[in-house]
Amino acid sequence: MSNTERTFIAIKPDGVQRGLVGDIIKRFEQRGFRLVAMKMIQASEDHVKQHYIDLKDMPFYGGLCAFMHSGPVVAMIWEGLNVVKNGRLMLGETNPADSKPGSIRGDFCITLGRTIIHGSDSLDSANKEIALWFKPEEMVEYKSCQNGSCMSK
Ligand code: DAT
Ligand code: MG
Numbered sequence: 001m002s003n004t005e006r007t008f009i010a011i012k013p014d015g016v017q018r019g020l021v022g023d024i025i026k027r028f029e030q031r032g033f034r035l036v037a038m039k040m041i042q043a044s045e046d047h048v049k050q051h052y053i054d055l056k057d058m059p060f061y062g063g064l065c066a067f068m069h070s071g072p073v074v075a076m077i078w079e080g081l082n083v084v085k086n087g088r089l090m091l092g093e094t095n096p097a098d099s100k101p102g103s104i105r106g107d108f109c110i111t112l113g114r115t116i117i118h119g120s121d122s123l124d125s126a127n128k129e130i131a132l133w134f135k136p137e138e139m140v141e142y143k144s145c146q147n148g149s150c151m152s153k
Contacts, residue, residue, distance in 0.1 A: 002081070003079075003080060003081050004079055005079065005080065005081065005082065005083050005084060005126075006036060006077050006078065006079045006083065006126060006127075006130060007077070007078055007079075007084045007119060007120045008075070008076070008077060008119070008120045008125075008129035008130050008133060009024075009028070009075075009076045009077075009078055009087060009117065009118065009119050009120075010073045010074065010076065010117070010118040010133070011024055011073060011074040011076075011117055012067075012068060012073055012114075012115065012117060012118060013067065013068065013070050013071030013072065013073060014067075014114045014115075014116050015074075015116035015117055016072050017071060018108075018116070020108055020116060021074050023108070024104060024116075024117060025076075027090060027104065028076075028078050028087075028090070031080075031086070033078040033079060033080040033083055033086075033087075034078065034079045034080055034144065035076065035077075035078060035079075036076075036077040036078065036079045036139050036140065037075075037076065037077040037134050037138050037139045037140060038074065038075070038076045038077075039074075039075055039134075039138065040072050040073070040074050040075075041072060041073065041075060042069070042071060042073070043068065043073060044069065045065060045066070047069075047132070048065045048068040049065050050132060051068070051118075051129065051132060051133075052064055052065060052068070054125075060113075063113070067114075075133045075134070077130055077139060084119075084120055084121075084122060084123055084126050087119040087120070088119050088121060089103070090104055090119075091104050091105055091117055091119045092104055092105035093105065093106075094112070094115070095112050096110050096111060096112065096115055097111075097112075104116070104117055105117070
């Protein structure tokens with residue numbers, strides 16, 4: 001377990017278009033996780049196909065990739081203790097219909113085709129996804145004021 005564990009979180013095109021960016025970021029901030037990197041991009045189809053490569057044999061792969069490429073996503077890296085597992089718990093279940101109220105999917109969406117948010121499902125996939133979406137220079141090093149400093153580095 002490490003305080004510097006990192007996960008990749010992306011607000012999908014439906015989450016961006018529905019104006020849920022602020023609500024989603026707020027939940028990660030108030031939980032105490034640290035924002036390391038963030039950008040809004042419309043990813044290429046090749047990029048999203050690579051992102052979901054583990055699902056390439058699923059019947060919904062084509063539609064999922066087309067949807068992820070259809071509009072901007074807000075891509076982020078969040079850091080903190082057990083952030084991969086806790087990020088998944090904050091997301092809810094893969095099927096929004098099975099997601100408990102209080103989770104992001106349980107509070108904001110209802111159908112499997114529009115799940116508003118992506119979160120890495122393991123440390124291994126977090127590392128792969130972070131490397132796919134971000135360059136090292138896009139990850140900003142800073143210490144929190146809560147640790148007695150507001151200066152970067
Ligand atoms: P998760 O997003 O919870 O990690 P996943 O990686 O298994 O779930 O699937 C990626 C996305 O694909 C998911 O957010 C919604 C969509 N999806 C998953 N299962 C599906 C299905 N049976 N039919 C249609 N879309 C599906
Ligand atoms: Mg997944």
